[in-house]
Amino acid sequence: MxxxxxxxxxxxxxxxxxxxxxxxxxxxxxxxxxxxxxxxxxxxxxxxxxxxxxxxxxxxxxxxxxxxxxxxxxxxxxxxxxxxxxxxxxxxxxxxxxxxxxxxxxxxxxxxxxxxxxxxxxxxxxxxxxxxGQMKIFRCLGSWFSLGALSEELIIGSKLVTAPFQALVIAECPASLHEAATDCICSALYSVEDLKSHLRLAEALYNGVKTLPDAYHMSVALDDTDKSINYCRIFTELAESFLEQIVNTPNQGFTGDLGILDLLLTCVGHHLYEVAEITFNVWYRLSEELYQRHEDPAIETFKPYIQRLIVAMCRHCQMDQDHDGIPGESDDFGEFRVRVSELIKDVIFIVGSSNCFAQMYENLKQQTESTSWDVTEATLFIMTAVAKNILPEENEIVPEVVKAILSIPPTAHIAVRYTSIQLFGELCEWIEKHPDYLDPILQFLLAGLQEPKLASAAATSVQSISTTCKGKMRDHFQGLLNIAQAIDTLHLSNEAIIGFLKGTAVILTQLPVEKVGEALTQLCSFQITPLSSLLTKSEDHKLPSHIAHGSKEDPTVWLDRLSAIFRHTTPVITNGQVHPCQTAVQQIWPVLSETCSKFQSDIRIVERCCRCIRFVIRCLGKSSASLLTPLVTQMISLYQVHQHSCFLYLGSILVDEYGQEQSCQPGLLNMLQAFCVPTFKILEEHNGLRNHPDTVDDLFRLCLRFVQRAPVPYLQCQMAKPILCCAIAACPLDHRDANASEKPDFEVRKNLVKGLLNEHGSQLVHALINACLFCLPTFMSADIGEVLYELMIVDRPKIDEIRRDIDNIAQSGNYYCTQEIGRELSNIRNGLDHMRLDNNISSTTKFKGSPGINTYTSGPPDLDRVSNHLSHLKHVMDIENLQGKQENQLRERHHYAVQNLRGIQQ
The missing domain is CATH 1.25.40 (Serine Threonine Protein Phosphatase 5, Tetratricopeptide repeat)
Structure with a gap:
């Protein structure tokens, strides 16, 4: 206490x-x-x-x-x-x-x-x-190394720098002391990462580490895993601190000693993968350093080390010979294999994907009948990790590998077949360039679909091939449609089914336009029929409690499948042509509408339903006009009862599609007004803005779409003023999406926003400055700077208000204004005094984003300076000690904004 x-x-x-x-x-x-x-x-x-x-x-x-x-x-x-x-x-x-x-x-x-x-x-x-006693000494010494507060001159001449190493070379060193000494050395090595500033201490530590390899080998011989891990940690920390110099000046002096990498590979060769895994970050960093240099000589220097690393990883990825199932990804070993795959993908450019593939293929060819299946599977697993990087035009090694896999008998170990299926999925780009192999590979994958343990992997690979080879898969569409009809009999996971439907929808898009409608209707019917059946069985407004999420009795399963279908159905339509998907949409709309109404209190189902409708609208574009009136009417009705923020998001989609249509603007503005009344009500509650960040996010996304698509009608509507007040109240939110979505709402046309700024501009500036300094994380300072810049474009006197707010900070009495803080305040004031606003705003480089918003790839230099000073001021201010006072201020600002909203509404 x-x-x-x-x-x-x-x-x-x-x-x-x-x-x-x-x-x-x-x-x-x-x-x-x-x-x-x-x-x-x-x-x-x-x-x-x-x-x-x-x-x-x-x-x-x-x-x-x-x-x-x-x-x-x-x-x-x-x-x-x-x-x-x-x-x-x-x-x-x-x-x-x-x-x-x-x-x-x-x-x-x-x-x-x-x-x-x-x-x-x-x-x-x-x-x-x-x-x-020695443990306490090492712990204390390590703590001071971590802070970087020790005098290097004194520590080098002290026995303390060698004492931990002397403890580690003693075979009988107790485990607790061994760990304390290791922690101390690792802290010391971390502290010398800036080698130029700590060269002498780094050399002393390097010499100490060079005394440990024999002790490591002894720990391996004695099967003392804990000590082996400790030595590996030290070797890894040494490599981390010396890595930049090893890459810059390999084998030049002790800082560039490539023998350090040999030490790491010695640890990688340990029989336990847990020891090898400790070194992974060094290899990640090495790949980053080499990738940034793009220097062939440097890459050649490190290629042998990466080759040895990959061979060792292949051995570590071997499963137990008595394992009788498919490779798992949820247990510790499965997660390790996933990390190995990610590591190899990062370092493979150093040795070349084709070279690695060829090396693994040689391993396959050298295997005999006596070779155990786990060796074969591990080799295929490494090939799977690099397959995506193989040049599609490769004609020597990959064809031989594909033929070898296609000849694998059904009696082969299921893990070998499982990894082979995954390898085919990763080779999708190569298959696209070699269509002669498409049919036999598909037959291999379809055979996998028939086996429960292989079905999900096969479906995922079919999806990858379908998406990549979509033009060449048209002739196989009917077969895929038949599989989609019977897909629930194939023991697939929901994720695999959605992936399969995604691939099928991509191929559907490649069909002749006159065939798209019928094919889509069929594909959707497989999902709509069971969903309709669920609607007749379920009671109104709730899902029976005994139904498990993700089961076939869960409506979200079928809604997610429909979403996947419409998300990836993008037929090319010429002007004046009837959209081929309209018929299918007309058939599914009543079911979607009924689902949304029946389960209106279940946020999970309603969100999935809105998501599905979103992709339906995106698929049809302007051809979805017949849905607009019934959809908006239903959304307004349901939102009055249940304030699900997904309705606001769906509303922004409608504005994005139809906001520029003058005939639709009145109805969309009425929708906005109907949404605002219950939305403001929940945001007025105590901590309402903070407790409902998704609602804030989706509300201002909706407003942003109006600014982009219908700025004049939006600013003339009666809700513009209360929305601005709500945005001011939302400035202190530290929820990134909610905060970011409300700020573009201020970047509006000058001649229409003057009235709002005259009434609320001062409050807005004050809220932004205080939010930047007291409430928001530093990375959001750029957003604040952008909004302030837009305000000053519209209303030049706002510079003076910002300056006054900055001046008032030091006199607020909330904290002690140090000299450094005073300097930062002065820098900001000077930046504001010298700011030059270019009258020709259109000449400023715009970000390639949504039209209608002046978002700059790089702001004017003066503005950038002020934004940087704001960020630095936030950093140097001792604000944390005044948390209680600041919370009171936030509550007062929130109360003021809420009262303002209520007054405007009245």
Whole structure:
């Protein structure tokens, strides 16, 4: 409880009581000894450390602690614990320290580092043979390495830099001490990542690591996995810190020693994949470094290492020989194989996909009848990982591999057949260039569809081939339609079925236009018939509780399938031609409408239904006009009862399609007004904006579509003013989508927005500035800057209002205005004073996005400077300590906005 109060409520403690609290904690600490319960020692240490970090009046706490406890051996365990947690707590998220205070504390600790090193040196000499004492020393040393507060000159000349390595080379080193020494070394290696600044310490650590390979091999021989993992962690951390120099200057000096990669590959060769997995991030980073350079000599240098890595991964991916099912992805080993696949895809450019494929094919050819199936499957698995990168024109290796797979007998292990099916799916681009293999491959996959354990993988591969080879799959459409009719008898997962229907819909689009309608009607009927049956069985407004989600009795299953079909049905229609999908839509619309009404209280079903209707409308485009009136009428009716935000989203789709049609604009604006009344009601509730971010997001997306498609009618409607007030109230939201969607609503035409800004512009500017500094994450500052820029384009005097808001920050009394904060405020004011607004706005580069919005790929330099200063000001302000005050301010602003909304509505 005390720790919680110090961490989260320290600002409520009167300043004159800080010293008495400190003295009380110090007195309690003096009563602890080596026999004290560890939990009490840790809790008291944290409390004292957190107090020292927040109590600015406590100068040089390190020296005070050492002088108070350092001379009494009984107090040393507590002293070491406090000195361990102090550096750790500097960057703790639970402790709300501002950036300035963190910098100040770190500098104080750096000045105290000689005392720390002297203390740890003395403790090390007195703790020889004392495992617990040595552990505490290593933990404390590692903590100070992590903070980067140790004097490099002093640590290099100290025995402390070699002590952890000396502990690790002892075969009998206790496991707990082994881990503590490892953690210490890893922290030290991490601290020297900037090699130019820490070259001497880096060399000392490098020399220490070079003493460990023999100890690693001994741990492998003794089957001591924990110690093997510890050594691997050290080798990996060394490689991480030295990697940039290894790539820049391979085999030049100790920093470019390629032997470090040999150490990693030694660990990769460990018989346990858990050890090999520790090294993965190094290979990811190596691939990134080489990819950015595009230098052939550098790639050639590292190619042998990647080849050895892939061979080792192939061995690690072998399944147990007694495994009798398909490869799993949900267990630990399955997840490891997924990560291996991702790793190989990242590094494969270094050795070349074709070379890797050829190497794996050679492995296949060398296998004999005595070769176990798991070796074959692992080889195919590695080939699957690189298959997408094979050049489609390759004519030597891939044809031989395809023929070999097609000759696999049905009696082969099911895992081999499963991975072969996946490989064919990954080879879809190659198959598209080699149509002669299409028919036999499809027959192979269709045979897999008949087996329950292979069906889902086969359906996924059929989808990939159908999507890629759509032009060549037209002749197979009827066969796919027959499969779609019987698909629920094939033991497929819902995900695989949706993928199969996606591929089928893509091929349907390739049919002659006159055949598309009939084919789509058939494909939809397989989903509509069971959905209609469910509607007759279900009670109104709810799904029976015994029906499991994802089962055939769940309406969302059929709605998701229909969504997949219409999402990927995109026939090419010439002007004046009747849309071929209209007939199918007319047949399914009554069922979709009834589904939405019957299950109106079930948000899950309604969202899926709206999603399906969305893709239907996108499929038909303007040809969906016959649905507009009944759809809008139903949406308005249902939204009055159930405020599902998906109706707002669907409304934005309708505005996007029909907003430019003058005959449709009155009806769409009436829809907006009908939506706003219940929406404002729920947003007026306590924390309504924060509790309903999806509603905020979808409401302003709807408004944005009006701005894009019908700006004049929208700004003339009576809801424009309350929507603007709602947007002002929503500025402090830290929900990214909700916050981002409400801001483009302000980027509107100058001559129509003047009236709104004259009435609410000051509130808007104030809300934006405060939201940027006190409420929103830093990455959203650019959005704020963009809105402020648009405001200043429309109304130049807004620059003065922004300047006044910035000036008022320092006098607000909410926090102490440091010199650095003052400099940032001055920079912002200067930027505003020198800002030049170009009258010819149209000449500014626009972002390739929605029409009607001036969104700039790179803002004017002055604006960019001001935005950057806003971001930096937010960073340097010690705002976290005033959380309570800021929450009160947010509540007051929210209350004001809500009252404003109510007044306007009245």
């Amino acid at each position: 005390l720790i919680f109060q110090i961490q989260y409520a320290f600002h409520e403690l009167p300043v004159n009581s800080h010293q008495s609290l400190r003295d009380s904690l110090l007195d309690h600490g003096g009563k602890l000894n080596a026999e004290s319960p560890p939990a009490i020692v840790t809790q008291l240490s944290l409390a004292l450390a957190d107090l020292a970090l927040q109590m600015a009046g406590w100068k040089d706490p390190i020296m005070d602690l050492v002088q108070r406890y350092g001379s009494n051996p009984q107090n040393l365990p507590f002293l070491l614990e406090v000195l361990t947690v102090l550096p750790e707590e500097v960057n703790s998220r639970s402790l709300r320290l501002g950036a300035n205070r963190r910098t100040e504390v770190t500098e104080e600790f750096r000045k105290s580092s000689p005392v720390i090193l002297q203390l740890l040196d003395a403790c090390g000499e007195s703790c020889v043979g004392d495992t617990k």
